[in-house]
Amino acid sequence: MKRPFALGGTLFRTANHLFLVLLSLACVLPIVHVLAVSLSAQTAVSAGEVLFRPVDFTVQSFDFVVHKPEFFVAMSVTLKRVALGLSLNMLLTMLVAYPLSKRVGQFKLRTGYAWFFVATMLFHGGLIPTFLTVKYTGIMDSVWSLVLPGAVPVFNVVLLLNFFRNLPHALEEAAIVDGAGVWTCLWRIYVPLSLPALATISLFTVVGHWNAWFDGLIYMNSLNHYPLSSYLQTVIIQQDLSRSAVTQDEIELYMNVSAKTIKSAQTFVGMLPILLVYPFLQRYFVKGIVMGSVKE
Amino acid sequence: MxxxxxxxxxxxxxxxxxxxxxxxxxxxxxxxxxxxxxxxxxxxxxxxxxxxFDNFVYIYHLPSVGQVLWNTLFIAVMKIAAGLLVPIAVALLLNELRLVAFKRTVQTLIYLPHFLSWVILAGILSDVLSLDGIVNRLVTAFGGEPIYFLGDSRIFPFTLVASDVWKEFGFATIVYLAALTGIDPSLYEAARIDGANRWRQTLYVTLPGIVPIIILMATLSLGNVLNAGFDQVFNLYNPSVYSTGDIIDTMIYRVGLQQSQFSVSTALGLFKSFVSFALISISYILAYRFANYRIF
Incomplete structure (x- = not known):
């Protein structure tokens, strides 16, 4: 739609474009800077020569990061966590959302069940009671402690149940007349019809499990069981040098790295998968964002 | 039967x-x-x-608890206010763009930080905001004194608010942009015929068109009054900024899991959960009353 601009419109338009370009740069340049540092020689970095382009290009920092045995262990824990978490989360989301999407006439207790789940978004046991529950159920220090406590993502359940509700009822009614049961209706009608929604929720679930770091930090007793995000938290934020320090043998192998270039490389590795998938996450339900505005 | x-x-x-x-x-x-x-x-x-109620009495008499509560409220309320205003302003500016490709690009870039975890972002910020980081290079280039964003207790809360807005504003604009596309174009036509320029159209057509969603988002954000953002603070703070940066959630963590005072930590958590529950319930009731918002 074309709207005529009043006098001064050109000025406003130019300023607006400029402002939005600067805003976009403010979101991207810090990341570009980190990448540039990670790909530069440490001498150039400590001399403050690196801005948004690598100086004396080298991949030694990345080489160093991925050749740490801890890195591979942590990566494998994360992959296991993502695989288990994604399957369990998606399965339970569908199994819970479908009955809840029924009307009271079809499933009398649906409102009661719905409140049973939604209540957990409003009120929590909190850190210590949850920690103790994980401990007493014997899943401490295993990948299950990262997957089972959040097995039912209530937020996604609500998204999917609202999506299910907006699908035409006639399809299911026709299937029931033809003798289809409840399970058939879910797997053969509702799931195929909501593939785009399910794909979006799946991507968010993967990002969520990839990013989660706190549960690994508190539920894992040994550092070898940390998922990648928790491992990165200890090396990037806590700067636990025992885990990332350059040993005597490595000094000769990696002449171009410093603590700062290593940290940058680790940071970049930690966000790489997200940089690759996030453009596909834009098609999100507005309702979901409104709901997500309450953080707890 | x-x-x-x-x-x-x-x-x-x-x-x-x-x-x-x-x-x-x-x-x-x-x-x-x-x-x-x-x-x-x-x-x-x-x-x-x-x-x-001994644990609650004990917490009440802790010397730091008043400051922590104040820090939490101060940081959270500033985040709520800035987190509402900035996305609305950016959405209005984006709405003025006519080149779809440019608008898309800006949107895609400003969403990016939302998907990264605070571990990664803290890794980036601790570099970018350090005394010789790129932000301070910009500050000194304009003749200013370098600012210790993460180490000066007077500045730290504002660093938290600004970096939180930086992370979330892009994603939060989605809601308002969706509302903006829902405004009837004939209203703009009518306003133009009545002689309204772009500014007046924004004031009398665009803004009233998104007032309902603004009210809804403002109401729902009430539930976050005690959420100053554990992930962010935990990864960015250090003992030199505890006086202004320590919040309820980080205190719960330190008392509970580092000092192993399980009961005291849980009492503090219960206090927070209880107040949050009341606030979220009120916000949902208000949202239902005034914006006809339902969760499910």
Missing amino acids: GRLKREFPYHLMILPGVLFVLLYSYVPMAGLVIAFQNFVPVLGFSKSSWAG
């Missing part, structure tokens, strides 16, 4: 989800009783002695 048989598959379907939520959400809620005990892990819930 017929109904029970007909609805039985729904109950069966929802059962696994119910069990997980019962175990990992409701059992911890029951575990809140340790806030009223002198809980000792080896004795368990049943054998630990009762403390009445």
Whole structure:
């Protein structure tokens, strides 16, 4: 739609474009800077020569990061966590959302069940009671402690149940007349019809499990069981040098790295998968964002 | 009898989800009783002695608790205000763009930080905001003194608010942009015929068009008054900024898991959960009343 601009419109338009370009740069340049540092020689970095382009290009920092045995262990824990978490989360989301999407006439207790789940978004046991529950159920220090406590993502359940509700009822009614049961209706009608929604929720679930770091930090007793995000938290934020320090043998192998270039490389590795998938996450339900505005 | 048989598959379907939520959400809620005990892990819930409200009295008399509560409120309320205003302003500016490709690009770039975890972002910010980081290079280039964003306790809360807005504003614009596309174009036409320029159109057509969603988002954000953002603070703070940067959630963590005062930590958590629950409930009731918003 074309709207005529009043006098001064050109000025406003130019300023607006400029402002939005600067805003976009403010979101991207810090990341570009980190990448540039990670790909530069440490001498150039400590001399403050690196801005948004690598100086004396080298991949030694990345080489160093991925050749740490801890890195591979942590990566494998994360992959296991993502695989288990994604399957369990998606399965339970569908199994819970479908009955809840029924009307009271079809499933009398649906409102009661719905409140049973939604209540957990409003009120929590909190850190210590949850920690103790994980401990007493014997899943401490295993990948299950990262997957089972959040097995039912209530937020996604609500998204999917609202999506299910907006699908035409006639399809299911026709299937029931033809003798289809409840399970058939879910797997053969509702799931195929909501593939785009399910794909979006799946991507968010993967990002969520990839990013989660706190549960690994508190539920894992040994550092070898940390998922990648928790491992990165200890090396990037806590700067636990025992885990990332350059040993005597490595000094000769990696002449171009410093603590700062290593940290940058680790940071970049930690966000790489997200940089690759996030453009596909834009098609999100507005309702979901409104709901997500309450953080707890 | 017929109904029970007909609805039985729904109950069966929802059962696994119910069990997980019962175990990992409701059992911890029951575990809140340790806030009223002198809980000792080896004795368990049943054998630990009762403390009445002693833990709450103890917290009330802690010298730091008033400051922590104030920090939490100050940071959270500033985040809520900035987190509402900035996305609205950016959405209005984006709405003025006519080149779709440019608008898309800007949107894609400003969403990016939302998907990265605070571990990664803290890794980036600790570099970018350091004394010789790129932000301070910009500050000094304009003749200013370098600012210690993460180490100066007077500045730290504002660093938290600004970086939180930086992370979330792009994603939060989605809601407002969706509302903006829903405004009837004929209203603009009518306003133009009445002689309204772009500014007046914004004031009298665009803004009133998104007022309902603004009210909804403002109402729902009420539930975040005690959420100053654990992930962010935990990864960015250090002892030199505890005086202004320590919040309830980080205190719960330190008291509970670092000092192992399980009951005290739980009592503090219960206080927070209780107040948050009241606030979220009020916000949902208000949202339902004034914006006809329903969760499910």
